Amino acid sequence: MTALLQAALPNAARPAVVIVGILYFAVIVGISVWAARKTRTAADFFVAGKGIGLVALTVASVSVSVSGFAFIGGPGFIYAVGLGAMYIVLPAAVTNVMGAWVLAKRMRLLGEVRALITIPDAIGARYRSRLAQGISAAAILVGIVGYMATNALAMGVVINSIFGVGLGWGIWIGMGVTLAYSASGGILAGIYNDVFQGTLMAVASVLVFLFVLDFGGGLGAISRTILAHDPALLGPWGKITPLAALSFFFVFSMGSLGQPQAVHKYYMLRDPLQLKWYPLLKTLGLVLVLLLYFGVGLGVKAFVLNGRLPELASPDQATPALLLNVTPLILAALVFSGVAAATMSAANSFINIGAAIVTHDLPIALGRPVKNELGWGRGVTILIAVAAAITAQQSGTMVAFLGIFGWGLFASTLVPALAVGLNWQGATRAGAIASIATGLIVTLALETAAYLKVFTFPAGVTASAVAMVSSFLVFFIVSWLTRRNALIEIDPDVRLVMEV
Amino acid sequence: MTRSETADPARNRDTTRRAALIALFVAITAIAAAYGAAFSKSDTPSWAPWLLAVGIPVALGAIMILGAARGREGIGSLKVPFAFVVVVLIIGFGAALALPATEGPLSKLWLGLPARAAIVIYGVGLLPIIVLPVAYALTFETQTLTAEDLERIRILGRERESQSHDNGAQAGLDKVRG
Numbered sequence: 001m002t003a004l005l006q007a008a009l010p011n012a013a014r015p016a017v018v019i020v021g022i023l024y025f026a027v028i029v030g031i032s033v034w035a036a037r038k039t040r041t042a043a044d045f046f047v048a049g050k051g052i053g054l055v056a057l058t059v060a061s062v063s064v065s066v067s068g069f070a071f072i073g074g075p076g077f078i079y080a081v082g083l084g085a086m087y088i089v090l091p092a093a094v095t096n097v098m099g100a101w102v103l104a105k106r107m108r109l110l111g112e113v114r115a116l117i118t119i120p121d122a123i124g125a126r127y128r129s130r131l132a133q134g135i136s137a138a139a140i141l142v143g144i145v146g147y148m149a150t151n152a153l154a155m156g157v158v159i160n161s162i163f164g165v166g167l168g169w170g171i172w173i174g175m176g177v178t179l180a181y182s183a184s185g186g187i188l189a190g191i192y193n194d195v196f197q198g199t200l201m202a203v204a205s206v207l208v209f210l211f212v213l214d215f216g217g218g219l220g221a222i223s224r225t226i227l228a229h230d231p232a233l234l235g236p237w238g239k240i241t242p243l244a245a246l247s248f249f250f251v252f253s254m255g256s257l258g259q260p261q262a263v264h265k266y267y268m269l270r271d272p273l274q275l276k277w278y279p280l281l282k283t284l285g286l287v288l289v290l291l292l293y294f295g296v297g298l299g300v301k302a303f304v305l306n307g308r309l310p311e312l313a314s315p316d317q318a319t320p321a322l323l324l325n326v327t328p329l330i331l332a333a334l335v336f337s338g339v340a341a342a343t344m345s346a347a348n349s350f351i352n353i354g355a356a357i358v359t360h361d362l363p364i365a366l367g368r369p370v371k372n373e374l375g376w377g378r379g380v381t382i383l384i385a386v387a388a389a390i391t392a393q394q395s396g397t398m399v400a401f402l403g404i405f406g407w408g409l410f411a412s413t414l415v416p417a418l419a420v421g422l423n424w425q426g427a428t429r430a431g432a433i434a435s436i437a438t439g440l441i442v443t444l445a446l447e448t449a450a451y452l453k454v455f456t457f458p459a460g461v462t463a464s465a466v467a468m469v470s471s472f473l474v475f476f477i478v479s480w481l482t483r484r485n486a487l488i489e490i491d492p493d494v495r496l497v498m499e500v
Numbered sequence: 501m502t503r504s505e506t507a508d509p510a511r512n513r514d515t516t517r518r519a520a521l522i523a524l525f526v527a528i529t530a531i532a533a534a535y536g537a538a539f540s541k542s543d544t545p546s547w548a549p550w551l552l553a554v555g556i557p558v559a560l561g562a563i564m565i566l567g568a569a570r571g572r573e574g575i576g577s578l579k580v581p582f583a584f585v586v587v588v589l590i591i592g593f594g595a596a597l598a599l600p601a602t603e604g605p606l607s608k609l610w611l612g613l614p615a616r617a618a619i620v621i622y623g624v625g626l627l628p629i630i631v632l633p634v635a636y637a638l639t640f641e642t643q644t645l646t647a648e649d650l651e652r653i654r655i656l657g658r659e660r661e662s663q664s665h666d667n668g669a670q671a672g673l674d675k676v677r678g
Contacts, residue, residue, distance in 0.1 A: 083617050086625070093628040094560055094585065097636050102567030105645055112650075113657040219612030224605070227614065231603040236596035236616040243534070243544055246552040246593065250531060253560055272650055276640040280633035287629065423566045424521060458538040469532045476525050493656050499571065500649045 010320050012336055013164035020333035021162040024200070024340065025177060031192045035185030042373035045186030046117045046356045047267045052191055054274040055281070057265060060191045062285035063198030063345045064261045068154050070293050071201075071339045076315035078297025082230075084238030087245040089293055091253035092286045097279035099257060104275050106422040107266040109497045117267060118353070119260050119418065120361040123436075126421055127429040128489055134365025135433060137357045139413035139440045140260055144354040145391075147406040148384065151347040152392035158340045161320075171392050178344045179385040182351045183378045190348040191268070197341030202288040204331070204338040209291035211327055212299035225302040233301065243460030251464045255411030257419040261349040292335075296322055347388075355380040405447040408464025412439030415468065416475035425498060426486045431479030439471035516574035517566060524562035530555035549597055557589035570643055578643060581635035585628045592624035 039045055052060070070089075077085035110116050114125050119140065124133025155174030156167045165173065181189040216222040226233050237245045256262065269275065300318040303309040303326070312321055323332035359376040363369050370376050416439075417432035446463035449455040457463070479486070490498070534551035538544045561582050568575050568582075575582065596616050603614045610618035636644070 083620070086621065090620070090625040093625050094564075094632060097632040098560060098564050098567070100636055101564050101644070106567075109645075109650075109653050112653050113660065115657075115661075220609050223609055223612055223614065227603060227607055228605045231605070231607075231614075234603050234614050234617050235601055236620045241544070242549040242597055243538060243552065246549060246556060250552065250556050250559075253556070254563070257563075272645060273647065275645065276637050279636050283629050283633050419563065420524070420566065423569075424517065426521075458544065460544065461535050461538045465531075466535055469528060469535060472528045473532060476528075493660060496656060497653065500645070500653065 011164055012161045016329045017162055017333040017336055020337050024337040028193055032181030032185050032189045035189035039186050039188050045374050045377050048188045048191055051270045052268040053270055056195050057269050058281040059198040060194035061265045061282055063194040064349045066289050066342055067346050068339045068343045072319050074293040075296035075318045079301050079318040080315035081240050082233030082238030084240035084245045087248035088252050089290050091249055095253055095256035096282045100279040102419050104266045108272045111267040113493045118356045118361050125494055127432050129429045130365045132432050135436050137361035141357050143406045143409040144350045147350050148388035149391040151343050152388040154343045162336050171389050175385050175389040178347045182348050183381045187352045194345045197345045200341050201338045204334040205289050205292035207331055209295035212295040216299050216302055222298055222302040225306050229305045241460045247460055247462055247465050258411040258414030260353050351381050351384050354384045405443050409443045412443050412467035412471045416472050428479045428482045428486050429489050430482040431475045434478040435471045435475035438474040439467050442467040442470050516569040520562045520565040523558055527555040527559035553593035554590055557586045561586035576643055581631050584631055588627050592619055595619045
């Protein structure tokens, strides 16, 4: 996502691109009006009344798992460092099914027995602790602030590129449309817009991948060109160190268990028995959406090396350069709309989760639950969106910094307490609270120190990885030290869910 | 039921989960050691990536076992796909670390990629996709969730709901009386 911010997408405002862009927004508005009419309660607003079918949930989940980074920054990263950039997406082979085994069943059953609607709800129920619920809610909220500002800016960049309206207006238009459907139809509008957006992304990705293979004479010919000029790009680590590549794999595999925009979806499935096909469908969907990441990154490198494309001003120009110089314009239009879809889908999901935290989790943690959660939810949704749009108008460097730590913060604060805690009765309240606090403090401290250049990480080590390892170790050690309390801290219904 | 199970059923029931937890803790410690080594004043030691290459697959396998273990039956037939995926990841990362760098214009290509890259992209990136989600679907009823499990949970949920209604009604009555 950060790379997307710096990409400064070229102006793509051609008639075909603008028409497809307008059609895209028209469909979004249509879906949102329909969803708004169906949203009547807080459960409808935050978890779609637990009534989403398997296919819709799967496509929506794919959509929120992929940000604009997969379409712009990712291919640019492959262009720059070769196959080392693949370690960000290779974990998709295991993460969906791992999430299904570790979290999906337990979260969905907790939702069944306790009518839970948020992730901090699940943590609060597991450890019978308002403090654990509150601190996890605060941690998620910090991550969302960063993600939202970054997504708002990314939306502005993409909309400016499609319609040529300027970055400031691009931010307000993108956030305005997202806000309209978030505030009126809540997560129901979000889910069905995600279905549309995810389908659009998959179609665009597959078509571009096939085009690149055809244009380049197949993967073998593309590889031959790269091997003749710069063989290190096709080494197993590309141009990054093995430690850095494996770190990506660690953070993006284990960390996937703590991403609220994906985990929150487990509550929404209408019939828990439909989970059976969820990992298979989601994995296949993700593979389709990520074909562009791999194909464009390698393809454009080969086309530049053999002179079929001019040298790029920056690696992030890889996708735009291909779309605007080589592919049919209608394909470019689809991909630009796909990028807008990716950013709006992620923004909607985060707005909804943020609103649930402010109106549901934090008041519960403070012992003052809100009575009209639906009304407050809509109000807070507007506040979060406006705050994100205003923040995004500020310095790009500051917004980029906010976006950096989102994934790592969610991973280090939630994975041990939630993913391990729901599957280990020996985990304790003290262990969970200490682990969440460790993840929050270590991530913020290390990212801030690195941003201010007070401290430089050795090659291959990231703040996210260090924070996640630290929170895991603290979780195990504190739970072991306080193990006497473990079993008495679990309510009987939660224990049944953990034992099923 | 075997003698040992009769003697200490709780202990027997937790064997799989306990083993998975120990494996997860050891793997995370190994990953921490690899990062710690990277902070040394000289270059990162050559063994540090190996700790990640083994520690990451073991951690992922352990957490999947933790999630899939079902009481006394443990992980049942899932031990085969889990072992397969952990081994594939270790071999994939290990081969990338151990094999000499021979990529060049004349390299033999495997499905369009040089050998070491093909091992990583197709082995680490694609083989688990073929095995894990299919194993999840095939064992869903025996290992993950049955209609009976769901019914038990739903009965419990209804009991909780009626209990909270009763408590609410009682509180209302107390308020009126008080």
